Amino acid sequence: QQPVQSPQAVILREGEDAVINCSSSKALYSVHWYRQKHGEAPVFLMILLKGGEQKGHDKISASFNEKKQQSSLYLTASQLSYSGTYFCGTYNNDMRFGAGTRLTVKP
């Protein structure tokens, strides 16, 4: 079963913050986050493992609540380069990806 992502799309001005959510109906071992620019391959951002950890690099971070089977991706002080579609991948016995959240950052 695919995880559910929200929102489907978001438009920001440079410097604004955004949160993308990912939820699953199954117990999860990990959550993966990827970003895809139009017509390109998805690029790995980070993995959050079972244990309720929070990770981040630069101004992009994420949390994983294993009890709620949810993860959130936080984009702080967004830059133009953050534009793209963000996918969460949830791992139970195998990986399933959400439908994606299209993020557009405008000047």
Added chain:
Amino acid sequence: DGGITQSPKYLFRKEGQNVTLSCEQNLNHDAMYWYRQDPGQGLRLIYYSQIVNDFQKGDIAEGYSVSREKKESFPLTVTSAQKNPTAFYLCASSMAQLSNQPQHFGDGTRLSIL
């Protein structure tokens, strides 16, 4: 540089024709995957392979076939039984099919019907 190479970048299929999409990796990864991407539907798993000479169906395997004769290669055949093959196809690999292993993606093949 290590990576995943998919070819061709664009492919056109005639009615009733089988076509094969190539995927090669030099990352020495054991696990390989094929995904189909349609607008608004994210990545849907077609087939995956954890080891040479073994593969499993994903969520949308009907109309597709794969082989894994070599560790570095995982070709996907879109058969004539797949009635709606127009999509963006992505191949990925990971060190193993484990929860803590990121997937590395190729640049994709865009398949269209003539």
